[in-house]
Amino acid sequence: MTRESYINAGLTFLLVLVPFWAWSTGQAYILTLCTKVAILALAGVGLNIALGLGGLVSFGHAAFFGIGGYAMGILASHAQTFDPIMDWPILIEGTKSMPVIWLVAVVASSLAALLIGALSLRTSGVYFIMITLAFGQMLYYFTIGWPAYGGEDGLSIYVRNSFPGLNTLVPVQFLILSYVVLGLALLFSARLARAPFGLALTAARQNADRVETVGIAPYRLRLVAFVISGSITGLAGALFADLNRFISPTMFSWHTSGEIMIFVILGGVGRLYGPVAGAALFILLEHLLGGVSEYWKIFLGALLLAVVLFARGGLIGTLAGREVAHG
Amino acid sequence: MAEPLLQTRGITKSFGALTASDAISLDLRPGEIHALIGPNGAGKSTLIKQIAGNMKPDSGTVHFLGQDVTALDTVARARLGLGRTFQISALAMDFTVLQNAVLGALGARGGVMRFFRPVMKDRALLERAHEALECVGLQDHAAMRTAELSHGQRRQLEVAVALTLKPKAFLMDEPMAGLGAGGSKRLTGFLDGLRAEAPILLVEHDMDAVFALADRISVLVYGQVIATGTADEIRANPDVRRAYLGEEDAA
Numbered sequence: 200m201t202r203e204s205y206i207n208a209g210l211t212f213l214l215v216l217v218p219f220w221a222w223s224t225g226q227a228y229i230l231t232l233c234t235k236v237a238i239l240a241l242a243g244v245g246l247n248i249a250l251g252l253g254g255l256v257s258f259g260h261a262a263f264f265g266i267g268g269y270a271m272g273i274l275a276s277h278a279q280t281f282d283p284i285m286d287w288p289i290l291i292e293g294t295k296s297m298p299v300i301w302l303v304a305v306v307a308s309s310l311a312a313l314l315i316g317a318l319s320l321r322t323s324g325v326y327f328i329m330i331t332l333a334f335g336q337m338l339y340y341f342t343i344g345w346p347a348y349g350g351e352d353g354l355s356i357y358v359r360n361s362f363p364g365l366n367t368l369v370p371v372q373f374l375i376l377s378y379v380v381l382g383l384a385l386l387f388s389a390r391l392a393r394a395p396f397g398l399a400l401t402a403a404r405q406n407a408d409r410v411e412t413v414g415i416a417p418y419r420l421r422l423v424a425f426v427i428s429g430s431i432t433g434l435a436g437a438l439f440a441d442l443n444r445f446i447s448p449t450m451f452s453w454h455t456s457g458e459i460m461i462f463v464i465l466g467g468v469g470r471l472y473g474p475v476a477g478a479a480l481f482i483l484l485e486h487l488l489g490g491v492s493e494y495w496k497i498f499l500g501a502l503l504l505a506v507v508l509f510a511r512g513g514l515i516g517t518l519a520g521r522e523v524a525h526g
Numbered sequence: 527m528a529e530p531l532l533q534t535r536g537i538t539k540s541f542g543a544l545t546a547s548d549a550i551s552l553d554l555r556p557g558e559i560h561a562l563i564g565p566n567g568a569g570k571s572t573l574i575k576q577i578a579g580n581m582k583p584d585s586g587t588v589h590f591l592g593q594d595v596t597a598l599d600t601v602a603r604a605r606l607g608l609g610r611t612f613q614i615s616a617l618a619m620d621f622t623v624l625q626n627a628v629l630g631a632l633g634a635r636g637g638v639m640r641f642f643r644p645v646m647k648d649r650a651l652l653e654r655a656h657e658a659l660e661c662v663g664l665q666d667h668a669a670m671r672t673a674e675l676s677h678g679q680r681r682q683l684e685v686a687v688a689l690t691l692k693p694k695a696f697l698m699d700e701p702m703a704g705l706g707a708g709g710s711k712r713l714t715g716f717l718d719g720l721r722a723e724a725p726i727l728l729v730e731h732d733m734d735a736v737f738a739l740a741d742r743i744s745v746l747v748y749g750q751v752i753a754t755g756t757a758d759e760i761r762a763n764p765d766v767r768r769a770y771l772g773e774e775d776a777a
Contacts, residue, residue, distance in 0.1 A: 387641075395645040399638045402629050405618040409626075412616065413633025413691060414604035423639065 203519035207472045214378075214479065222371050230370040231442070236475075236482045237377040238438045243462035243474025244384045245431030250460070251469030252392060253424040254404030259315065259331030260459050262338050263429040265451035266311050267304035267436025272348055272446035274300050275356045297362040297376075300437055308433020309426045316425035320418060332453055339451035353447025360441055367441075377438055381475070384431055389471050391427070400424050432459065461499075465506055467513030476514040529592070530555050531695050531725060532608075537576055537586035546572040547583065548749040552727075554695055559717065559726045561736045564746035565769075570729050571613075573746065574699050577727070578610050579603045591694060604633070609693025609724070611684040613700040617672050623683055624668040627655035630690030658689040662716065678709035685716070693724050702732040714738055737761075745769070 214233065221229035242264055249255040277284050277293025284291045294300060319330040343351045359367045367373045391397050403410045403417040410417050440446045449455065458481070466477025481499070488495035510517040530553035539547040546569040554560050564570055575581040577588055579600035587596045595603055604610070617626050628645060631654040632638060645651065659665045662682040667675065675683060681701055688696060701717070702710045714735045717726060721741075730736050736743060737757045744754040747769045753760060760766055 390642050390644075393644040393646065394642055395632050395638050395640045395648075397641075398625065398629055398645045399632065402618040402621065402626075405620055406616050408612065408616040409618060409629070409687070410633075411600045412604050412610050412612075413630045413687065414601055415633045415638050416601045420638070 206518050210472055218374055227370045230374050232482055234374045234377045234442055236479050237381045238435050240475040240478035241381045241384055242432045242435035242459050243478055244388055245428045246459050247463050247474050249425050249428035250463055252400050253421055256328050257331045258328045258456050259335035260432050261451050261455035262335040263308040263432040264436035264455055266308045267433035268440035268446045268450040270304040270307050271300045271437040271440040272354050275360055295360045297360045301434055304433045304437035305430045309430035312426045312429025316422045320421050335456055339448050342448040342451055356444045359444055465513055467515035470515040473513055473515050533589040535587050537583040539572055539583050545749045550751055552744055554725050554727045556725055558741040559721050559728055559739050561728045561740035561743045563736055568746040569749040570746055578697055607694035609688035609691050610697045611688055611701055613703055615680040615684055619673040621672050623670050623672055626672055627659050627686055627690055630687035631655045634691045654690050658686040661689055662686040677704050695724050696726040699729050702730055702735050
């Protein structure tokens with residue numbers, strides 16, 4: 200085992216220990232915080248595939264996060280008013296079932312990622328950042344002006360959606376559900392990084408000429424990575440909406456894109472557990488410093504600056520040392 | 527005479543008033559090393575890009591393995607079996623040496639859209655990668671990070687990655703660039719043996735290497751091929767002496 204995998208194991212242990220302690224002492228608020236960490240980490244795991252493996256600095260992942268959230272909001276709001284989404288040519292009704300909502304969220308966000316990626320991946324560098332940002336902002340303003348689902352005010356869902364065999368209203372059950380989804384995403388992401396696709400994608404990040412010269416088209420690799428990345432972030436959006444039982448255009452705003460990117464950078468770009476460490480640190484700081492000052496993000500900003508200047512590998516990178524090439 | 531593997535027919539490329547490639551017709555025959563020389567700014571890089579597929583000629587065609595590949599991009603030409611090495615090493619520097627070679631083997635085999643099985647445990651790919659590394663003498667450095675290789679070793683690795691593709695022809699852009707005398711000599715010896723695998727179109731500044739290796743030499747000046755012939759013919763050619771070798775002697 201490498202040092203990094205010990206650190207990952209330790210982090211996993213902590214992330215299980217804290218909610219266990221909170222559960223046994225009956226602190227529901229801490230459980231909710233842990234759930235939030237898991238869901239935001241999931242969004243980061245998505246971005247980390249594009250940003251960490253592919254080197255694609257997407258500043259528009261809020262688009263997918265928001266699409267996932269609105270997939271949940273639209274389906275659940277129609278279900279709670281018993282008003283079908285459409286009745287012609289085929290009847291489509293809302294649903295309160297999480298698996299169905301997740302499926303819709305994943306499909307919708309991957310389609311959006313396919314479209315956005317197909318256009319924006321023709322550019323690179325600063326233009327890519329700007330185009331992805333523009334797509335995110337487009338959806339943000341669109342939802343603000345979309346009265347059917349609350350417009351600027353957003354939309355509340357009164358009862359959390361259901362999952363077969365679970366009572367999702369019990370905080371610890373929803374927490375376990377979120378942890379399992381995050382765990383599966385991490386597992387998938389770990390395998391992806393070591394698979395042929397991961398090798399070619401990380402090679403394209405380092406040197407696109409090299410990849411072309413061995414007969415692999417970098418554009419296709421990046422597009423597929425972008426779609427996988429967007430769909431995982433979309434799934435996180437659906438879960439996040441369910442955690443808050445609320446959706447609003449804020450999910451689409453560039454602040455959200457920035458925050459997802461902050462999780463990845465704080466934790467360690469391209470590190471498997473980077474987004475987990477980053478999201479945990481972010482929520483921890485919000486929880487600890489948010490009580491001290493309303494302006495806690497000043498400290499976050501200073502920390503981010505320190506990471507970018509002095510600890511490029513983020514939290515995981517600093518603890519684990521330089522990435523060892525995986526054999 | 528053997529059918530040429532790679533051929534350009536009347537390739538022309540202009541940038542504004544500058545004609546970088548002026549009706550260039552070249553060919554590469556099986557088993558030979560064909561060197562392309564010319565002073566700086568003669569249009570060697572432009573020509574290489576058009577042969578590799580980075581750049582489309584304004585007119586003229588490129589033929590590879592008897593097929594018109596003018597419309598194909600670099601990826602498609604690489605798949606057909608055009609093994610290219612770059613003037614400035616194009617390698618994944620954070621990878622190990624072995625990973626770079628496996629990447630080549632992966633490109634050659636296909637199946638890059640696989641998401642679950644660890645690529646570094648794929649027997650067939652590893653075998654091909656090790657074989658290529660052994661061929662260039664890098665087998666003992668397989669686990670080393672590519673960024674830690676010396677300049678010469680990187681050149682060798684470039685050739686090894688090209689070898690994993692089992693190319694039908696090599697396109698090498700100044701492989702000797704930046705090598706010391708010793709390294710240059712070693713690589714010359716290696717390329718000498720390589721022509722048995724596949725013919726090489728070699729762009730090179732190192733005249734010792736060119737005259738030692740090349741079966742034929744073409745001289746490019748101001749976008750035009752002013753002469754093609756054996757080393758002796760080129761040495762004796764008065765146009766070449768005036769346009770190129772003479773200038774260099776004077777310098």
